[in-house]
Amino acid sequence: MELDLLQHYWWLIIAVLGAALVFLLFVQGGQSMLYCKTDDISRNLMVNSLGRKWELTFTTLVVFGGAFFASFPLFYSTSFGGAYWLWMLILLSFVVQAVSYEFRRKQGNLYGTRTYDAFLMFNGFFGCVLLGVAVGMLFFGAEFTVTKSNILDAGSPFISKWASTRGLEAIADWRNLLLGLAVFFLARTQASLYFINNIRHTEQFAARLRRRTLVNGLIFALLFVAFLIVLALADGLRAxxxxxxxxxxxxxxxxxxxxxxxxxxxxxxxxxxxxxxARTAFCSTFTKGIWFSGIGTVLVVIVLLLLAGYCDTAYYRSLLDAGSSLTIANSSSSLFTLTVMSYVSVLVPFxxxxxxxxWHKMNKKPLTSRELDNDSHQY
Amino acid sequence: MNDLLATVDWSRAQFALTAMYHWLFVPLTIGLSVIVAIMESIYVRTGDAKWKGITKFWMTLFGINFACGVATGIILEFEFGTNWSNYSWFVGDIFGAPLAIEGIVAFFMEATFVAVMFFGWEKVSRRFHLAATWLTAAGVSLSALWILVANAWMQNPVGMIFDPDQMRNVMDNFTQVAFNSVAMNKFFHAVFSGWVLAAVFVIGVSSWLLWRKRNVDTARKSLKIASWFGLIGIVMTIWTGDGSAVEVARVQPMKLAAMEGLYDGAKGQSLVGIGILNPDKKLGDKLDPMLFEIAIPKGLSILANHDADSFVPGINDLIEGRAINEAGDTVSTVSYAERIAAGKRAQEALRAYGEARKAGDTAAMQRAKDIVMANFKYFGYGYFDRADEAVPPVALTFYSFRVMVMAGGYLMLLFILLLFICYRRTAVLEKAWLHWAGIISIPVVWICSQAGWVVAEVGRQPWVIQDLMPTRAAISDVTTGSVQLTFWIFAILFTMLLAAEISIMLRYISRASKKDIQQTH
Structure with a gap:
């Protein structure tokens, strides 16, 4: 296979994984709503509903990183090593999430349920916003340089160098933040849709979720339109x-x-x-919104990432030195590795x-408080 | 330069910290997932509900531990980028592939089926649930396979070629990478050591139940399964450990010399069974490296080469490029001074290649490339000025190796003793000394497991990729202060999580023991 074709193929895989990740961030969105006018029973239902899916989001993030490493290692080394604090904050938020479901209501958890719920909320907000910021750099660039021959300088062997703020400056860029907030409110919208689909509780609970769908959905729509306008006006580099x-x-x-x-x-x-x-907000019997919204989200994110990477566009624009900018051509793995990885990608449909x-088997029946009471393993 | 080395040291410390914490949880996940699957298989096969209760008891402990393993694992993958970004470019073409395969093949399997394990009892059929439990166990071991393929490649870089145009290594043989002989030994050694660790964990908890005379039947059943499981695990661990030693002797002889505190090798080299290193010993002096030792004659030659009369080089032999061949003649190998010179030649030629490329001088590019390729085997030595910079810390490697071997020997005796008691002397199962032996073995197995990784990783210093890239050339452009701060954040956070996990486990075991575990469906 041709190198150029494989580079495009792998960027598409990255786009699909990124899109899946954004969809699955409904878990984080749900976590951010745990203390929004919610009683203990409702909160436990929400946590247990999300708790059966959180690992998929977590795993998708890890695979997204692994796939980037394997297919575009120069991005991996430049972004992660450079935007150190941005990535560390993202990772820390996911570390505390990973234990919180299992530990939050276990006796002897030392720090109390509220601490673990705070961890979940921390991940719910910062996980979404900061991932959005990190993705924002794919459109609006970052402050780095790449000089491969530096590796021969024993005193300062750094191939990729970054602004002294080590990624914090990306958080301060309002355009990245705009995308981060859009991702956050999308995640909250989708969480509401997911709960409506997965939990059967009181009428009041369902009505509240439908209201939240509308409110968060409207805020998301406004932010997303603003992002699209900024994106349409943005300049970029073409190789x-x-x-x-x-x-x-x-x-x-x-x-x-x-x-x-x-x-x-x-x-x-x-x-x-x-x-x-709209249909979820105004039709009290409609529960399938998560699937429409999920597929829609996946389509939109794939398109956005393809716009960033295809057509010889610099998907990681250097704001300090245009020549250091990354494209899918100059940052990819070799033809051999991409070919091997393409064979492995055959497994993805399985x-x-x-x-x-x-998912179908486990979600066939919605979660109820009765099921929760009878379940020996609950969060 | 000093600031660079400080950043390197803190980056190493951070990676060591996060990897060691991760390895506290992972081996228990690896082994306990299989033990739980075996117990559930008995339940499905016999239809005896008490096995369901026993399975659920151990599965809950598995779940508590699994969460911490996941939490500590995410950092490791991304640390290759955050703290070792030069490394990520220099060999990302090879190293990234196993990580991506791990994600696609193993992580999704774990993440998907572990949810069925915990929440699927009433939602799927018995057989589907059992399949999910086995698939979770398979996913855990598959994950270990690919990460150990990646790790083994760092210790024995094969299946690649250097590309001077891109200043990086590129893969040219995936089979060599995936079936690297170091990887195979390392994978089975790590996985079976996980079996041993989980077996001791089950034995320890069961011993406590027996000591408190609670759920005695559950404890005895668990003890028997764990003892068999542990015995198989320890035999396989020793066998694969022997294979690993042969591989280390072949591809990392300096690591083997450090493991033994061996400065001057010999034919028919003895193995230090128990010993104390001389702390005043310095490279190049004439001091005896050992203050005290009990040696096994010809032991190291047998261990390293499976040949009692073979020559095993010491640190001085390797540095000076001295070996003894089968005929008994002293012959020259490549000394470290020559390696450093070759590494510098390769690096100088690579600079010249870059200049020629800019100038468009293809003839000069070819000349420079020829020099690079001829000397590339020792590329990493070009970062050093003195031979001693390429010698690993001897004391830590030496003592860790002995701790691992002695603890492993003790554990083998424990499993044999327990099986003998379970089948021939069941009355002894009521003895308090046996219960305490089981309980005390829990920290022993964890120390053994950690010591094994210290040997593997400290022993290969200063290399992040053997002979090609030292740690000092692999790091990211991050300030020392930033790495210090994240080091302490992880140290505090992971310690808090570990404390919470232990506390939750102890509380759960105590609470569950007061009920009939076999009736807890």
Whole structure:
């Protein structure tokens, strides 16, 4: 297979994994709502509902990182090593999440249920916002340089160098933050949709979730429209011959025009999300919103990531030195490795199939407080 | 330079801290997942509900531990990027693949089926649930396989070629990477050591139940399964450990010399059974490296080469490039001075290659490339000025190896003794000394397990990739202060989580022991 084809194929896989991750962030969105006018029974139902899915989100994040490492190692080394504090904060939020479900109501947990719930809320907010910020850098660039020959300098062998703020400056960029907040409110919207689908409790509980779907959905829609406008106006770099780059105004809009079928997918995805929000908010018997919203989210995120990486666009633009910018061509693994990994990627449909099968089996009956009372293993 | 080395040391300390914490939880997950699957298989096969209760008891403990393993594991994968970013580019083309495969093949399997394990009892059929339990166990071991393939590649880099255009190594043979002989031994050694650890955990908890005379039948049943499981585990661990020793002698002879505190090797080299190193010993002096030792004649030659009369080089032999061949003649190998010179030649030529490339001088590029490739085997030595910079810490490696071996020997005797008692002297199962032996063995097995990793990882210093990249060339452009801060954050956080896990486990065991475990469905 051609290197160019494989680079595009692997960027698509990265986009699909990223899209799946954004969808599964409904777990984080749900965690952020644990103390929003919620009684103990409702809270435990929400935690136990999310607790059966949190590992999928966590695993998708890990696989997303692993796939990036394997297919675009220069991004991995530049971003993670450079935006040190941004990534460390993201990771810390996921570390405390990982124990919180299992520990929160166990006797002897030392720090009390509220501490673990606070961990879940911390992950719920910062996990979403900071991941959004990290993804925002794919569109708006970051302050780094790449000089591979530095590895021969024994006194200062760093290939990738970053601004002295080590990723904190990315959080301060309002455009990244805009995307981060959009991701956060999308996650909360989807969490409400997921709870409506997965939990059977009181009428009041369901009504509250439908209200939350509407409120969070509207805030998300406003933020997302703002992000789309900023994105459409953003300039970027396009790789030219000889490893140089040229500045292109409205580059993402230009990419969308060049790859017009993506515009259809983007519109379809947005409509599906809006349909899920509107119908769930105004139709008290509709519970399938999470699926419309989920598929819509996946479509939108795939399109956005393809706009960032395809058409020779610098998906990681250096704001300090244009020549250091990363494209899928100059940051990828070798032809051999991408080929091997492509064979491995054949397994992905099998993985998706058994995840879907197990999800279907486990979610066939909605979660109720009675089931929770009878379950020996509960969070 | 001093600031660079401080960052390197703190980055190493952080990786060691997070890896050691992770390895507190992972071996228990590896072994206990199989023990739980065996118990559930008995339940499904016999239909005897008391086995369901026993399975659920151990499964709950598995779940508490699993959470901490997951929490501490995510840091490790991303630390390759956050703290070792040069490494991530220099060999990411090879190293990234096993990590991605681990995620796709193993992590999703674990994450999906572990939910069925815990919440699927009433939602899926018995057989489906049993399959989920076994698939979780398989996922855990598959995960270990790929991460150990990656780790083994760092110790024995094969299946790749250096690309001077990109200043990195690229994979050219996946089979060599995946079936690296070091990886196979390392995988089975690590997984079976996990079986041993989990077996001792079950024995320890069961011993406590017997001591308190609570759920005696559950404790006896668990004890018997764990003893068999542990015995199989320890035999396989020793066998694969022997294979690992041969591999270390072949690809990392300096590590073996450090493990033995051996400075001057010999034919028919003895093995230090018990010994105390001379703390005043310095490289190049004439002091005896040992203050005291009880040696096993020809032991190290047998261990390293499976040949009682073979030569095993010491640290001085390796540095000076001295060996003794089968005919008994002293012959020259590549000394560390030559390796350092070769490494510097490779690095200088790589600089020249870059200059020639900029100038578009293809003939000069080819000349430089030829020099790079001819000397690349020792590329990493080019970062050193003195031979002693490429010698690992001897004392820590030496003592850790002995702790591991002695604890492993004790555990083997424990399993044999317990099986003898379970089948031939059941009355002894009521003796308090036996209960305490079981309980005290819990910290012993964890110390054994940690010591094994200290041998493997400290013994290979200063290399992050054997002979090709020292730790000082592998790190990220991060300030020492930043790494110090994250080190302490992880140290405090992981200690808090460990304390919570132990507390929850103790409370759960105590509470569950007061009820009839076999009736807890």
């Amino acid at each position: 030219a011959d000889g490893g140089t780059f040229t500045e292109v105004p409205n580059i993402f809009l230009s990419n969308l025009c060049d790859m017009w079928p993506l515009a259809i997918l983007l519109a379809l995805g947005v409509v599906m999300v809006l349909y899920a929000i 993985v998706l199939a058994y995840i879907w099968y197990v």
